[in-house]
Amino acid sequence: MLRQTKLRRVLRAATTILVACFAGVNGGNAVIWLASLSLLVLGVVMVSLAMLLVVQQRRSPQSAAAWLLFILLLPYVAIPVFLALGFRKQSARFPPIRFGPMRQVMPTPQPVAKALLAFGIPAASDGNGLVLHFTPEVACAALFRTIAQAKIRLDITFYLLDDDASGRDFIEALIERALAGVAVRLILDRLGALHRPKAALGRLCAAGGEVRYFSPFLHRVGNGHLNLRNHRKMVVADLADVWAGGRNIGNAYLVKGQDWIDLSFNLQGPAVQSYVDMFSADWDVIGAAHGALIAQNAPVGTVTAQLVPSGPDTPDDALHDALVCAIHRAEHSVWLTTPYFLPTEALLQALGTAARRGVDVRIMLPQRSNQWVADLARGAYLRDLHAAGCGILRLRQGMLHAKAGMIDDMAWVGSVNFDVRSMLLNFESALMLYDAATVTALRDWFGAMEPRCAQGVVRSSLPRRFVEGVFRLGAPIL
Known part of the structure; x- marks a missing residue:
């Protein structure tokens, strides 16, 4: 059986030929018959290849059946959609996260922790310090405090960065750290960052910060990860302090009185290593590898925690x-x-x-x-x-x-x-x-x-x- 990557290449080639055939149909009567026959043959080949790809992937029966029906009923619509959106796990494009060593591993994990360990997730660790942010004002103060206290590096990932007062203040804080010699690395999802503060981000780059965009819109036809968005949200300061949770950067998330209820937290201790590893994997995917980073974090509290990433960079769900x-x-x-x-x-x-x-x-x-x-x-x-x-x-x-x-x-x-x-x-x-x-x-x-x-x-x-x-x-x- 052909590997999925080879099948994708063949399907891309068939799509290119199909486009050429359409051009031939419009080019003159002499090639209409040949182009029509080519369209029919290529259509059958493309449908067969697409269906073979669907059944090879790890999907639920409902998902596979839905894709197969879509391809059979509307092949010339479904196949381009499948090429753009239909791939979930792509080990060649998104290699698995490489987790580093972690101190103070939990000695007697709970059943959930044991199950996650069997999937290759790092063990839960004792000795962590955790502060939950239940209000936007507490979350905002903790965010800017985390940034201001960074002395060496700031590794940051967000799905959404609004072009409003909170978004611009966030970038200004990063510029101040970059000018102070702190290495600032910022990942933004390309879809979530549509309405970003572009001028402020330009000044961050001029100050020495690095900004990268995850999963840009323009891909080759068969890359198949247009819909695989990076929805993670975290600030890792000096490999020791993490600000993370469900909040993005914007007034709705960080300003009191916005009628927006969310949760975030600060984390210190051994579990920070997993956040470091996760950011490193995201940064490497966008072509800016900087090697493995080891956080030497001693126990600082009594919280037992275990980070669980999910997505195309985890082999299983x-x-x-x-x-x-x-x-x-x-x-x-x-x-x-x-x-x-x-x-x-x-x-x-x-x-x-x-x-x-x-x-x-x-x-x-x-x-x-x-x-x-x-x-x-x-x-x-x-x-x-x-x-x-x-x-x-x-x-x-x-x-x-x-x-x-x-x-x-x-x-x-x-x-x-x-x-x-x-x-x-x-x-x-x-x-x-x-x-x-x-x-x-x-x-x-x-x-x-x-x-x-x-x-x-x-x-x-x-x-x-x-x-x-x-x-x-x-x-x-x-």
């Missing part, structure tokens, strides 16, 4: 599969908060089964998010889970952008939404937390949010339910 396992194993409670809810079938089944087993399952999300498409897509899933006994909590006012969860005596917080794109496509990260004090703090925050929420699902009209069903059928193509 460790985060997704570990969460499925943890929900099935849950004995008491599963509490989730996410802005967008479009789960995989495995996660949907795990949540519904847990609720039917008597587990206290609660899902908190915004009444109306900033993405109307996501709101339409979630309806059918929420109705199914509500019928199974899950508690649905809808924040009445404001945008809930926090991404966190608590399952019995463990929790996580990070950049990953509870949807198929975050779990299986994007470059994401989640910090798993296993100590009682941190889990309790997140539970207390969740409990304080509940009075601000309406309970249950909203009654939907027949036309809306039809549209929601269409979205649900199309979800596996992602």
Whole structure:
């Protein structure tokens, strides 16, 4: 069987020939018959190659069936879409993260930590210091303090950087550090950075900072990673202090009174090494390798933590599969908060089964998010889970952008939404937390949010339910 990379090359070549045939059709009557025959033959070849690629990839049966049907019904539309969007794991393009050694490894990991370890995720570590940011003003102060205290290097990744006061202040802080001799490296996702402060970024580069854009729009036809966005959010200062979570850089995330609810944190200690490794992998992917970096961080606190990256640079779907396992194993409670809810079938089944087993399952999300498409897509899933006994909590006012969860005596917080794109496509990260004090703090925050929420699902009209069903059928193509 041909390797997938070879099949992609053949499919790209066939696409090029097909374009030439179209040109021949328009070039004169003498070649119309030959061009028509070529179009037919090439169409059959391209459909066959595309279908072979689909069934070779590691996908759910629903996803494979959806792609195959799309290619059969609309081949000249589906094949270009598949070439641009249809590839998930590309080891040649996104090699696995190389994790460095980490001190103070957790001696008796919990079941979730053990499962993640089996997927190649670094072990959970004791002795970390963690400060959660529940308000934008606390998060903003911690962010600028982390930057200002850097003496040697700042390694930064963000999906979105707004061209507003917060975004410009952020870049000004980086310029000040760069002029002071600090090595500043900034990764921005090309899609999320569409409305970036371009003039300020230019001055950062002039001051000695380096700015790189992840996954630009212009790719070769068969690169297949236009939809693989880097959604990670982190600032790593001097390989010792991490500011991370769900917040991007902008007024909505960092200014009080914006009606935007989010979570972030600062982390110190042995677990910082995994953030260093993750940034290094992202920086290497965009052609700017700087070698392995080892963070010599001694224990500084009592928090037990384990960073779990997900995306094309992880060979398996460790985060997704570990969460499925943890929900099935849950004995008491599963509490989730996410802005967008479009789960995989495995996660949907795990949540519904847990609720039917008597587990206290609660899902908190915004009444109306900033993405109307996501709101339409979630309806059918929420109705199914509500019928199974899950508690649905809808924040009445404001945008809930926090991404966190608590399952019995463990929790996580990070950049990953509870949807198929975050779990299986994007470059994401989640910090798993296993100590009682941190889990309790997140539970207390969740409990304080509940009075601000309406309970249950909203009654939907027949036309809306039809549209929601269409979205649900199309979800596996992602």
